[in-house]
Structure formats: C-alpha cells, structure tokens
Amino acid sequence: MARGQGTTLFRICISKNNVSRIRFLSSNRYFHSGRQFEKSVWERDNSSPTFDVPKREFSTSLIDLVGVHLASKGTNFTEFNHVNTRLFSSSRKKVNFVDDGSASLSEMELEENDSLSSEESVDDDGIGDNFDGYNKNDIFDSNMIESEGNNDGVNSSDSSRFLRVSTRDPVELYRELSNAEKGAKQKRSDWEVLLEVFRFFSNSGWAVNQALAIYIGRSFFPTAVSKFRSFFFKKCPDEVAKYLVWLGPSDEAVKFLFPIFVEFCLEEHPDEVKRFKEMVDSADLTKPHTWFPFARAMKRKIIYHVGPTNSGKTYNALQRFMEAKKGIYCSPLRLLAMEVFDKVNANGVYCSLLTGQEKKRVPFSNHIACTVEMVSADELYDVAVIDEIQMMGDPYRGFAWTRALLGVMADEIHLCGDPSVLDIVRKICSETGDELHEQHYERFKPLVVEAKSLLGDLQNVRSGDCVVAFSRREIFEVKLAIEKQTNHRCCVVYGALPPETRRQQANLFNDQDNEFDVLVASDAVGMGLNLNIRRVVFFNLSKYNGDKIVPVPASQVKQIAGRAGRRGSIYPDGLTTTLHLDDLDYLIECLKHPFEPVKKVGLFPFFEQVELFAGQFSDVTLAQLLEKFRENCRLDGSYFLCKHEHIKKVANLLEKVQGLSLEDRFNFSFAPVNIRDPKAMYHLLRFASSYSENIAVSIAMGMPKGSAKSDAELLDLETKHQVLSMYLWLSNQFRGDFFPHVKKAEEMAGSIADLLGQSLADASWKPESRPAAKPKPQEKKDGYERPRSLIKSYEK
Numbered sequence: 001m002a003r004g005q006g007t008t009l010f011r012i013c014i015s016k017n018n019v020s021r022i023r024f025l026s027s028n029r030y031f032h033s034g035r036q037f038e039k040s041v042w043e044r045d046n047s048s049p050t051f052d053v054p055k056r057e058f059s060t061s062l063i064d065l066v067g068v069h070l071a072s073k074g075t076n077f078t079e080f081n082h083v084n085t086r087l088f089s090s091s092r093k094k095v096n097f098v099d100d101g102s103a104s105l106s107e108m109e110l111e112e113n114d115s116l117s118s119e120e121s122v123d124d125d126g127i128g129d130n131f132d133g134y135n136k137n138d139i140f141d142s143n144m145i146e147s148e149g150n151n152d153g154v155n156s157s158d159s160s161r162f163l164r165v166s167t168r169d170p171v172e173l174y175r176e177l178s179n180a181e182k183g184a185k186q187k188r189s190d191w192e193v194l195l196e197v198f199r200f201f202s203n204s205g206w207a208v209n210q211a212l213a214i215y216i217g218r219s220f221f222p223t224a225v226s227k228f229r230s231f232f233f234k235k236c237p238d239e240v241a242k243y244l245v246w247l248g249p250s251d252e253a254v255k256f257l258f259p260i261f262v263e264f265c266l267e268e269h270p271d272e273v274k275r276f277k278e279m280v281d282s283a284d285l286t287k288p289h290t291w292f293p294f295a296r297a298m299k300r301k302i303i304y305h306v307g308p309t310n311s312g313k314t315y316n317a318l319q320r321f322m323e324a325k326k327g328i329y330c331s332p333l334r335l336l337a338m339e340v341f342d343k344v345n346a347n348g349v350y351c352s353l354l355t356g357q358e359k360k361r362v363p364f365s366n367h368i369a370c371t372v373e374m375v376s377a378d379e380l381y382d383v384a385v386i387d388e389i390q391m392m393g394d395p396y397r398g399f400a401w402t403r404a405l406l407g408v409m410a411d412e413i414h415l416c417g418d419p420s421v422l423d424i425v426r427k428i429c430s431e432t433g434d435e436l437h438e439q440h441y442e443r444f445k446p447l448v449v450e451a452k453s454l455l456g457d458l459q460n461v462r463s464g465d466c467v468v469a470f471s472r473r474e475i476f477e478v479k480l481a482i483e484k485q486t487n488h489r490c491c492v493v494y495g496a497l498p499p500e501t502r503r504q505q506a507n508l509f510n511d512q513d514n515e516f517d518v519l520v521a522s523d524a525v526g527m528g529l530n531l532n533i534r535r536v537v538f539f540n541l542s543k544y545n546g547d548k549i550v551p552v553p554a555s556q557v558k559q560i561a562g563r564a565g566r567r568g569s570i571y572p573d574g575l576t577t578t579l580h581l582d583d584l585d586y587l588i589e590c591l592k593h594p595f596e597p598v599k600k601v602g603l604f605p606f607f608e609q610v611e612l613f614a615g616q617f618s619d620v621t622l623a624q625l626l627e628k629f630r631e632n633c634r635l636d637g638s639y640f641l642c643k644h645e646h647i648k649k650v651a652n653l654l655e656k657v658q659g660l661s662l663e664d665r666f667n668f669s670f671a672p673v674n675i676r677d678p679k680a681m682y683h684l685l686r687f688a689s690s691y692s693e694n695i696a697v698s699i700a701m702g703m704p705k706g707s708a709k710s711d712a713e714l715l716d717l718e719t720k721h722q723v724l725s726m727y728l729w730l731s732n733q734f735r736g737d738f739f740p741h742v743k744k745a746e747e748m749a750g751s752i753a754d755l756l757g758q759s760l761a762d763a764s765w766k767p768e769s770r771p772a773a774k775p776k777p778q779e780k781k782d783g784y785e786r787p788r789s790l791i792k793s794y795e796k
C-alpha cells in the first residue's frame, strides 16, 4: 500500500507490538472531507485555547466553484460540505511565512503596503489606523461638515438603501469592490466609525473562529483583517460605507463583512490559506475510531461493568477472561498487571506478563496481563478486559485507554470502572458499531463515615487503619509520628516506590502475624493493591497537582476511601474518616457526590501523525513541534489532547543529543522518568547519547551497599531503581543489542526493591525533599503541615 491512494491506509508495525505503534497513513481527502469537518468541532482542552468552529454562517463563491447550489443568497453555510475541495493554486502575492505559523509580507510589500509612519499607531488588535499606501484624504472628505449627516437618523431613502446593501450577495459585492477603481470619499466622522467597525471585526471571537473554517489561522487573522480593511477603504462604494457606519461596531457589521472578507482572503491570500490547511490537515485527530480498521471490521461485544470500588466488577470480568481461550487483561499499573498475572497463573490458566519494563512469556500461554499502554491491536482475542476505564479521561494517560478501547481486537471486551465515562463509551460504541451491554454494581457493603474524625490526634489511629496523605514528606512525617506516639508500626505505599516494594509493603500490612498493622499511603493506594483495610483516614484532602495545591477531586476521594473493607478480607465492613474535623464535611461531600460524567477523553498522536505534521516545518525541535501540534490539532468534541509537558521537558533535554532521528527522540521522550529528579534525567541523557553514538548503553551505576539509613539514602535508592526501570523500558523500545545489560538491570532492580522494603520498615527519619521539589504549601505546626479546611475551597 502506498500513500496517495485517496483512502486511509494502515499498516501495523509488527516489530513493536502494541496499540501505540499502529502506523497509519491518511490521505487528506479521507480525513478532511467537508462533511466530516462540518460535523466536527475543533477544540482544545482547558489548557489550550478553544478552536471552536460550530458551523459556517456565511456564503462564499466557493459554493459556486464546487457547484453546490445555494438556495438563498448570503445566508447559511451549513449545507456546504465541500469547502476543502477548493483548489489553492493561484498565487497573486508573494507571501513569506515564518516558522511560528504567522505570515509576514515580503519586504517590498511591507514598503508598498504596510509601512507605518512614525505618527501612525498600531492598536491592540495589531491593526494600525492607516492603510496600505493609502492616504486618509482619499477616503474622507475634509470639506464635508460633521453636521451634514446624522448617523443615527435614518430616513426612508436610507433605509431602503440599507436594505438593498444588506441583502446583496457578498460574492457579487466582493467582485464589485475588486473591480472598482476607487471608493467613495467619507467624511471624517464616518471614517472613524469605519475604523471602529474594523477594530471590532478584528477582535471578534466569532470571526476568528469562522475564519478557521476557511483555514485562516489565528496568527494570520489580524494581518488578513488589516489588508482587508485597506482593500475595503480603497474600494468601498458610498452606500456600503454608509450602511456600515449605520451598523457601527457591532455583530451585525461583522456578519455583513465576514463573507466579503472570506472572498478577499481566498482570492488574495491563497498560499497562506493553503499552508494553514495543510498544517491543520496534518494535525488531524478527528474520527479516531477510523484509525483501527481491523477492530472496525469486527462486531465487538462490549460489557461495561459499572460500579464503585469493592463491588466485584473486576472479579466478574476476570472470570470471563480466564474462561476464554485467548484473553488480554489491560491494567492501569504494572502492579495490577503483576497481581493478575500471579492470580491467573495460580488458578491454573497460563498467563504471560507484558509491561513497559518486563516481558514474562509463560510457555503455552494464550493469556496475557499487560499495562494498558502495551495492549496489542494486531492480535485477535476472545476476551479483553480493560480495567479502570474511567482513566480515559485522565489528562496525561487517557489516550492509552482510548486507544485500547478503540483498537483492541476482541470479540468480547469487558470494561471495568466507575460510571463517569459511561456516556462517552455509549457514544463511542455508537460510532464504532460495537454492541454495548451495561452491568451495574453496588458495593458489597456500604462505606460508613465515622463522624468523629481522629480529632486531629494521630494517637487515635487503630490497627487496620490506612492513613492517606498526598505527599511523600507528609507520609514520612505521619509514619514517624504514629510510631513515636503509639505502639503501631507503619507500612508505607507511595507512587515513587517500585511495584515490587509496594506489594511487599502491602503483604506486610495484610499479614496479621507481625507488628505492622497501620498503612500510611499516598493516593497510590487507590488502585491495584489487595489490602485488608478497616478504615481509611485522610490526613488531609488537598494535594499538589504539579502547579498548585488543590482539593483532591471527589472521584479520587471515593476511590481511595473505597479501599476500606474488602469482601473476603478480615475487614469486610469499610469505615472512613479524616484526621481533622474540619475536613470531614468535604469528605462527606465527596462521598455523596455523584460521579460526574466525563465530557471528553484523551488522545495523543501516534508518532506517524507527528512525523506527518513535522513535514510542514523545517528546523523545529521536537518540543516545538509538539507545541505546534497542540495549537493546530483538530479534535472531535468528545476528545482532548492529553497533556504532555513532561514529554516536552524530556524532549528539550534530549536536544543536546545529536544524531537521533525524530522517531528515536519521540520514543526517548516517553521514557518513564521523574523530570524533577536531576539524577534520573542525567542518566536518561547519558542513555540517549550512547544510543545516538551507536554505543551499547551501559548501566554505569553501582549497587547501593545496603538499606537506607536516612531519607537522602532512601531517595537515592528510589532514583537508582527508577534509572534501572528506565533502562529496562528503553531496552523494550529500542533494539536489544543497544541495551545488552538487561539481565543485570533486572537483578539490580530486584535487589534495590528489596532494599527499599527493608529501608521502609526501619525508616524513622525526617523526610527530605528532592531538589527543586514543590514549594511548601501550608503552614507548619507541631511538625506537621496542617490541613486547612477544604470545604470552602471546594464550594468555591
């Protein structure tokens, strides 16, 4: 298959066996038909400006060009489906484009048209009050006295003239303007009103959005308006000017001018329009379900197990998984993939394990437990399970769930999760043609809130409690305090710990025959671990979101609180409360809060899409490319582009490395690295440098001598494990011969995970922060960062 066949072409990259590696090539015609464009909404999520083109509300001569009959003049454009088929071949003016996507006229044209004298102002809208080589005196008649006319007073001859102007076909009107030798002179006051009208036009969000529909980009829009204004003032007949003056700076004026503006741009700036169209087309993420033609060729049955935590969703889905001849389980975490791998094998069903870091092939296995990013879209399965499906809405990783749902080839797909993405899954199924069944669940036993709280005193902690805090520092402070003030010993779970260590800590906590009977954990406890928790106590209910301290979202509070009480454990009844009475209202509020429907789910371009887009530019870094992609990508209304600041950060770091292909850079940028850990970043840089020089990548890191005796040593162990984990991840992404020390890395990682476990059991030091860690969020008192009441900020 080759490009340019006028149809979407796919090939699946067999060497890299996962959904994220599906290759696709698309012809513009397929992806960008006018019809599709009409229905789709160009959008961005909150982090990016809106790119919203609901429908066209104007007509242009394009309609004549493509032979679509226009029933009424100057009216609605919504029936017009073929705007993209216009040819953009004629080039009347030489336009140079700068890399940032804005257009600049060549110097000669600037002299001719755009130069502003020193007295001339440029307004906020970027449009000066003077026009291209045009003398004010030509457009207003200084001899006319102000009182001669009254803008507000409209006599009957005016109104019939205005009616005539307002109903004119904008195409004809544009032609007339274009052919006119000279426009009518205007008196000064009218001229000033006209300036205001154009300023209003330039600042109109509606016009900016509508302009996008004919591929006039935001960056070019002000220039285009400026040129249009000059053109208009040079050519404008008196009655049109008068009509505009009468309308004044208003939406009506904008709507009147817009179709004429469109004609002007298409005639005068076809190159700019074409260039922007090509750029937008190459950043097209609309209709993602069409990226997976093999899955689309199937009639899949989708069973959505909808319910809160501890309601048996995953259990039931896994039963079907184990009964199937061939199945895949897609997990949000390595930890959970490992749990399922162990559990399924223990039940006598051979199952392999596949995560970014490890491939454990069990002989004769037809089942696989993998992390969601690794799900294969080129294998046929009888049953697939996608766990925690609500993570489709995750701002960073959501795209992996979206791809899995759209792309996995299984006759039966079980989705497990809360109801927040139910509506969107329904919508997706109606697009894909899959058959959707919903199974609703309730918690086995209701979760009970303890109204008393711990009254701010950690001495009230009891056996079987899990105290949840949202930073590493707080976790260690709480552990230290509990162990000092009570006879309890604490296990610890937080995100930066390797899955093996988290499991080891969970086992220590679950085991009733030791002194470790309290768990202190971060939100990492919310998923993946089998824990015997009697009561979840929130140390606080705010957390740092990478930017500022925010209340923990209700859905997350529910997920974490829901870990208390587990069917089959020694604590089947679950309790939850807060350390401080102040936070209790917020907790109750969260638990009562219905699951909010997620409106949009995540997407991220495949490398091939980024590569296609890269063809529009020369000399941009990967980070700049991703930023441009973000600015220009087109998405359907149900999708957002996942956040990727961390990827850009890594990409920027790797700019120092010469000789990496764009694909290598792209893949390296996805490496699992803590971007706030300079040591880990240093090692990633080193790995990439060796790789780019065709040198086998060494681990170059010694084994620690023993378990950590201080927080700094613990941090060092965490970093070391992360570096090894990164090495293993890279060895699965790139050719194995570049990463010859996989075995050694695995052994070292295993030993460090054990050391971390030992260190945590003994940890009794004050926590330190990593360099460049987050600013201290709250006032300190009694050695703790005290939670503030969140109910108010929640209400806000």
Ligand SMILES: Nc1ncnc2c1ncn2[C@@H]1O[C@H](COP(=O)(O)OP(=O)(O)OP(=O)(O)O)[C@@H](O)[C@H]1O
Pocket (backbone or CB within 6 Å): 307, 308, 309, 310, 311, 312, 313, 314, 315, 316, 416, 566, 567, 568
């Ligand atoms: N029918 C059953 N028989 C025996 N045990 C069950 C059954 N259903 C669920 N369980 C057990 O109940 C616990 C909770 O079930 P499960 O993990 O499926 O819940 P869930 O709704 O998926 O919650 P979460 O999202 O927290 O995992 C598990 O320990 C599971 O083994």
